[in-house]
Amino acid sequence: MSAGHGSAGLYRAGHSALHRLPAQCKIAAHLAFVLVVVCTPRETFWPYAAYALLLAAVAAVARVPAGFVARRLVIEVPFVLFALALPFLAHGPRVDVLGVGLSESGLWSAWGILAKATLGVIASVLLAATTSQRDLLLGLERLGMPRTIVQIASFMLRYADVIAGESERMRIARESRGFTPRHLGHLPVVAKSAGALFIRSYERGERVHLAMLSRGYDGAMPRLDSSATPASAWATAALLPLLASVALALAWAGR
Amino acid sequence: MTAPALEVQGLAYAYPDGHQALFGVDLRIERGERVALLGPNGAGKTTLVLHLNGIHTPGAGTVRVGGVQLAKDTVRDVRRRVGIVFQDPDDQLFLPTVREDVAFGPANLGLRGPALNAAVDRALAQVGMEGFADRPPHHLSLGQRRRVAVATVLSMEPDILVLDEPTSNLDPASRRELSTVLRGLDPTLLLVTHDLPYALELCPRSVLLDGGVVVADGPTRELLSDEALLAAHRLELPYGFDPSRVPAR
Ligand SMILES: Nc1ncnc2c1ncn2[C@@H]1O[C@H](COP(=O)(O)OP(=O)(O)OP(=O)(O)O)[C@@H](O)[C@H]1O
Numbered sequence: 001m002s003a004g005h006g007s008a009g010l011y012r013a014g015h016s017a018l019h020r021l022p023a024q025c026k027i028a029a030h031l032a033f034v035l036v037v038v039c040t041p042r043e044t045f046w047p048y049a050a051y052a053l054l055l056a057a058v059a060a061v062a063r064v065p066a067g068f069v070a071r072r073l074v075i076e077v078p079f080v081l082f083a084l085a086l087p088f089l090a091h092g093p094r095v096d097v098l099g100v101g102l103s104e105s106g107l108w109s110a111w112g113i114l115a116k117a118t119l120g121v122i123a124s125v126l127l128a129a130t131t132s133q134r135d136l137l138l139g140l141e142r143l144g145m146p147r148t149i150v151q152i153a154s155f156m157l158r159y160a161d162v163i164a165g166e167s168e169r170m171r172i173a174r175e176s177r178g179f180t181p182r183h184l185g186h187l188p189v190v191a192k193s194a195g196a197l198f199i200r201s202y203e204r205g206e207r208v209h210l211a212m213l214s215r216g217y218d219g220a221m222p223r224l225d226s227s228a229t230p231a232s233a234w235a236t237a238a239l240l241p242l243l244a245s246v247a248l249a250l251a252w253a254g255r
Numbered sequence: 256m257t258a259p260a261l262e263v264q265g266l267a268y269a270y271p272d273g274h275q276a277l278f279g280v281d282l283r284i285e286r287g288e289r290v291a292l293l294g295p296n297g298a299g300k301t302t303l304v305l306h307l308n309g310i311h312t313p314g315a316g317t318v319r320v321g322g323v324q325l326a327k328d329t330v331r332d333v334r335r336r337v338g339i340v341f342q343d344p345d346d347q348l349f350l351p352t353v354r355e356d357v358a359f360g361p362a363n364l365g366l367r368g369p370a371l372n373a374a375v376d377r378a379l380a381q382v383g384m385e386g387f388a389d390r391p392p393h394h395l396s397l398g399q400r401r402r403v404a405v406a407t408v409l410s411m412e413p414d415i416l417v418l419d420e421p422t423s424n425l426d427p428a429s430r431r432e433l434s435t436v437l438r439g440l441d442p443t444l445l446l447v448t449h450d451l452p453y454a455l456e457l458c459p460r461s462v463l464l465d466g467g468v469v470v471a472d473g474p475t476r477e478l479l480s481d482e483a484l485l486a487a488h489r490l491e492l493p494y495g496f497d498p499s500r501v502p503a504r
């Protein structure tokens with residue numbers, strides 16, 4: 001660990017066209033794409049294949065390898081478990097699969113949840129892989145998210161680093177003096193450290209705040225850039241949801 | 256006659272937990288002066304510094320900056336004129352990039368666009384950190400962070416620059432580079448330090464604080480040559496250092 005590495009898990013530094021696209025365009029495109037996916041009837045399969053192809057193209061443009069995305073799909077596991085349980089739990093007509101009677105509506109639901117969640121998560125991973133946490137927040141602000149909320153989120157990110165830094169220094173200090181937590185008897189030491197960690201982080205927060213006041217901080221972060229987003233960026237970002245909605249329209253028309 | 260850059264009169268202060276840290280401090284600094292504030296650990300130096308821009312409110316006494324008395328309605332103005340660089344650069348630097356951190360102060364003063372960029376670039380150039388604008392501060396070395404911390408305050412163009420222990424943890428080269436930077440600046444300088452040779456090098460005048468009061472105030476060379484005074488206030492010169500033999504700057 002180290003301060004500032006909190007985002008390393010999802011963000012993948014790069015200079016691709018996707019990285020350079022303003023965050024607000026990417027966020028809007030992502031939301032629109034997910035909306036299209038959610039509206040797609042689960043009885044037609046081919047639009048899902050089309051969406052997957054579109055995302056593969058986006059990943060190729062962003063130079064994000066498939067393995068990178070695959071490893072980050074683990075956050076989807078709870079949905080997968082839920083989806084797998086559905087065919088066994090749901091009511092209604094049953095179909096035989098390998099000799100096991102499964103609920104037909106449960107199967108459809110499971111497929112729908114799995115396909116839509118997977119596409120949504122992949123899209124989110126691609127967004128997060130090409131946009132730093134900070135840019136994501138700035139993008140949300142430009143899309144109209146209240147500044148106070150954006151500020152709180154920014155400070156949370158910042159303080160997560162501060163606290164991680166303090167706790168790492170304390171761990172090093174403990175272990176340099178021969179302490180390695182091995183069994184429950186060591187719990188009191190760890191608990192006391194946690195208390196001290198809270199105080200230290202709190203006091204550091206206070207000092208950071210004092211230093212901010214000294215530089216004229218009055219409770220609102222100064223808004224620095226006011227440059228408008230170029231129309232070409234919006235047009236580029238719109239490609240993904242537009243193509244996806246073509247597939248959606250065809251899917252509904254073909255029913 | 257113009258008002259002094261800084262005038263502190265009868266300043267007393269007790270922390271909320273009841274600990275009295277300052278017992279009536281008097282200090283007057285003229286414009287353009289470079290003054291060292293010396294004193295042992297716990298003397299009250301940092302506490303005094305935190306009064307100079309209204310972070311602490313005096314229990315008794317007054318602080319005047321450029322003739323303006325510090326009060327609720329003047330605190331914004333005073334904070335623009337007094338730039339404080341804190342003891343620990345990690346307390347000072349809190350934004351994701353050096354550029355944003357250096358822009359924070361002037362942006363709070365209302366600067367935007369090209370004027371803001373110019374202020375940032377100038378401050379970074381003053382401390383020799385031009386190439387680091389887009390780096391995250393927490394990935395810099397301590398000496399680099401210290402210089403950026405100085406830049407975050409210089410970008411506000413303060414009339415008085417106050418540095419709390421700027422040389423602690425600096426290697427000799429960074430220490431010397433910082434002194435070059437500081438000597439090149441125009442504003443009035445108040446330098447809080449335990450580093451007596453550094454005080455002698457940079458500041459013609461020194462003020463010695465102990466037990467929350469000013470116990471000596473005079474030319475740095477004279478103060479540092481007074482062995483009895485230094486010993487009485489737990490200050491020690493480095494081994495073999497003779498202030499009377501250091502050439503004047
Ligand atoms: N937050 C606080 N609450 C209570 N007492 C405090 C607080 N901060 C400092 N003190 C006390 O006030 C006195 C002066 O502290 P101050 O930090 O001003 O000393 P200093 O001269 O800056 O010392 P150093 O050289 O160690 O930085 C000390 O006795 C200290 O214990």
Ligand SMILES: [Mg+2]
Nearest residue numbers: 300301342419
């Ligand atoms: Mg101090």
